[in-house]
Amino acid sequence: MGWQFPRQYRLLTAKDFNRVFQHATKQGDRHLTLLACANSQRYARLGMAISKRQLKRAVDRNRIKRLIRESFRKRQVQLRGLDIVVLVRHGIVKLDNETVFCALDKHWDRVSKKCANLLSS
Template identity: 85%
Template sequence: MSKTDWRFPRQYRLLTAKDFNNVFQQPVKQGDRCLTLLACVNSKSHARLGMAVPKRQLKRAVDRNRIKRLIRESFRKHQAQLQGLDVVVLVRHGIVKLDNETVFRALDKHWDLLSKKCANLLSS
């Protein structure tokens, strides 16, 4: 794999407040006690990711960075099934107690369920 395959370029990120607001307006929701995923259809041919990992929920920078790395990596692996969606991942305090494998499994489950929920939106 080339180096560029491991990056998370700007085109795959939600960057502006407008991008985030579009997702928050009428989202398709999927979540549990530690994570909430919100999604909406975008006009692009690829998926884009936004994250909300607040200091209020995760006090230590090392915890915030670990969770963001896990979310980005999981998103990278599931991009193909999320094509045409903008996704925002909201993190809650309880996630800091989970190990990396548990977070990955939870994200895998949420990506699958979210893509199934959004399938009918993408087809129309």
């Protein structure tokens, strides 16, 4: 896996996002919410919904997006076959990078377990 985040690993269209929102398995806490559903590919795809309403400053939005992309890149193999949308809330800007990474790791684990249980049953 390279250092890039190519188009094939992103949710790009409104149709992709709507499918995840409608068929989602939800996992979250007070800073992050992850919505996930199975896809037909052999790789995971990521979408982020980070609004100006939640994070006012562009520097904060960009920092959180970088952290989410990096954490996703490291866990991509574990999340294979899932489309995931990450939603954030305004309190996340107060957390340091390490705390955000730990929270994301916890959520990736839980989402992959939940979706594995749904797919196997």
